[in-house]
Every structure is written in structure tokens, then in C-alpha cells.
Amino acid sequence: MTSQPSAGRRRLIVGNWKMNGNRQGNDRLLQEILQGWNPLKDTDTVICPPFVYLQQVAQALKSCQIMWGAQSTNAEQAGAYTGEVSASMLADMGCRYVIVGHNERRRLQGEDNAQVAAQYTAVLDAGLIPILCVGESSEQREAGQALATIESQLHAVIDHAGLESFAHAVVAYEPIWAVGTGKTATPEEAEQVHGFIRETFGHLGQQLTILYGGSVKPSNAAELFAKADIDGALLGGASLNAEDFIAVCQHAESADK
Numbered sequence: 001m002t003s004q005p006s007a008g009r010r011r012l013i014v015g016n017w018k019m020n021g022n023r024q025g026n027d028r029l030l031q032e033i034l035q036g037w038n039p040l041k042d043t044d045t046v047i048c049p050p051f052v053y054l055q056q057v058a059q060a061l062k063s064c065q066i067m068w069g070a071q072s073t074n075a076e077q078a079g080a081y082t083g084e085v086s087a088s089m090l091a092d093m094g095c096r097y098v099i100v101g102h103n104e105r106r107r108l109q110g111e112d113n114a115q116v117a118a119q120y121t122a123v124l125d126a127g128l129i130p131i132l133c134v135g136e137s138s139e140q141r142e143a144g145q146a147l148a149t150i151e152s153q154l155h156a157v158i159d160h161a162g163l164e165s166f167a168h169a170v171v172a173y174e175p176i177w178a179v180g181t182g183k184t185a186t187p188e189e190a191e192q193v194h195g196f197i198r199e200t201f202g203h204l205g206q207q208l209t210i211l212y213g214g215s216v217k218p219s220n221a222a223e224l225f226a227k228a229d230i231d232g233a234l235l236g237g238a239s240l241n242a243e244d245f246i247a248v249c250q251h252a253e254s255a256d257k
């Protein structure tokens with residue numbers, strides 16, 4: 001049964017391929033997704049491959065409703081930044097979404113709140129939609145610091161870009177302890193944080209799309225998406241398998257809110 005999305009919000013599923021894939025494998029995965037695809041009415045879908053495969057993915061998805069995005073960007077527009085890609089370059093390629101502040105970049109590339117805020121602004125300035133990732137570590141959760149951590153990650157961006165900028169942005173809650181571990185936050189744990197994030201945005205909160213990420217798969221998607229404040233998912237592993245990706249997208253579409 002399809003119900004109306006909460007507060008008129010569309011649902012959104014974003015597949016983050018991370019540093020996976022090769023030309024032949026991508027072709028196969030994209031073909032399988034397109035062959036098994038059923039058009040969705042209330043759910044938007046995005047695939048974020050590594051930079052080098054953006055063109056390949058863009059070409060494959062040209063005449064279908066799945067959009068594509070990037071996994072990161074540099075905050076600068078152009079210049080002597082070897083190995084980096086700017087948001088204006090992504091816009092030039094026809095990109096729509098850019099993930100910023102993913103916990104793997106915060107932890108492994110040392111990106112701090114200030115850099116994430118600058119990237120977020122660069123994405124908006126390029127006319128693209130940032131997907132801002134926030135989330136706590138297991139140590140922070142155990143110390144009762146989960147919400148405080150998320151609040152400071154959000155405020156770093158709100159203070160830099162302004163609350164109203166979130167009318168054109170997506171927030172993704174990814175508890176670090178649930179990413180790639182097979183351990184999912186319970187729907188209740190996730191919903192509590194999503195509700196907190198929504199409240200942080202005051203009058204904008206009800207319009208904001210908030211995704212959950214961390215070991216989402218077909219077997220747990222329906223119960224997560226049934227929660228009023230969970231508008232969809234940021235998928236890692238499940239986006240690398242056509243059957244799983246399609247199934248999670250279908251769960252979002254038919255979520256009973």
C-alpha cells in the first residue's frame with residue numbers, strides 16, 4: 001500500500017558506491033538495475049559512483065529517473081589543488097547531488113567541521129544539492145554524547161551557511177558504528193535522532209529530507225522507512241547489488257507512514 005509521504009516530503013534513496021567498481025562491473029550493475037526498475041512516484045533515487053565513473057553512470061542513466069551525484073568535492077572553485085574536483089566542475093558535468101562530510105572522509109581524510117561547512121557552501125553555490133552527513137561514533141554514543149556530537153556537526157554548517165540554506169539540502173544521519181558493520185540502529189534509535197535533527201531546524205524541519213545510513217538492506221528497510229521522520233536511506237553495500245538496490249527503493253516507495 002502506498003501512503004502519502006510525511007508532511008509532503010518526497011522520499012530519497014542514495015547509493016554511495018564508495019571506492020568500488022570498474023567499467024565492466026559498473027555496466028553490468030547498471031544494466032541489471034535498469035532491467036529490474038519499476039518507475040517510482042514518490043521516491044527520488046541517486047547513484048554516487050567514484051569521480052572517474054561519473055560520466056559512465058551519467059550516460060547509462062540518461063533516459064531513466066535515477067539521478068547521479070558525487071561522493072565529495074573540494075571547497076575551492078579552481079586552482080592549484082592537485083587531485084581535487086570542484087563543485088562547479090561537477091555542475092558542469094550535469095551532476096545533481098554531492099555527499100559532504102561522510103564519516104569516512106572525516107575520519108580517514110581528516111576533514112573537520114569547518115572544511116565540511118565550506119564544501120557544503122561550495123555545492124550550493126554551484127547550484128547542486130548537498131547531502132550533509134552527520135553521526136556519532138560508538139564511544140560518543142556510549143558516553144551519552146550522540147546528540148551533542150550531531151548538534152555540533154549541524155551547527156558548524158548552519159553557522160556558516162545559514163539555516164535557510166537547508167531548504168535546498170539533504171541531511172543524512174549515519175551512526176559510524178552502523179556503517180559497513182552489519183549493525184543497524186534500531187528504527188527507534190534512528191527515529192529519535194531524526195526527530196532531534198528535525199527540531200534543530202525549527203520551522204524548516206518539516207520540509208527537510210533526512211536519510212538514515214548504516215547497513216540498510218532489503219530486510220531492515222521497511223521498518224526504518226515506516227518511521228515518520230526517516231525519509232529514505234544513504235546506502236553503501238546494498239547499492240552495489242541491483243536486486244538489493246531496487247528492493248530498498250521499492251520499500252521507500254511503499255513505506256506505510
Ligand SMILES: O=C(CO)COP(=O)(O)O
Nearest residue numbers: 179180214215235236237
Ligand atoms: O556509509 C554508508 C553510505 O554512505 C553506509 O554504508 P553501508 O550501507 O555499507 O553500511
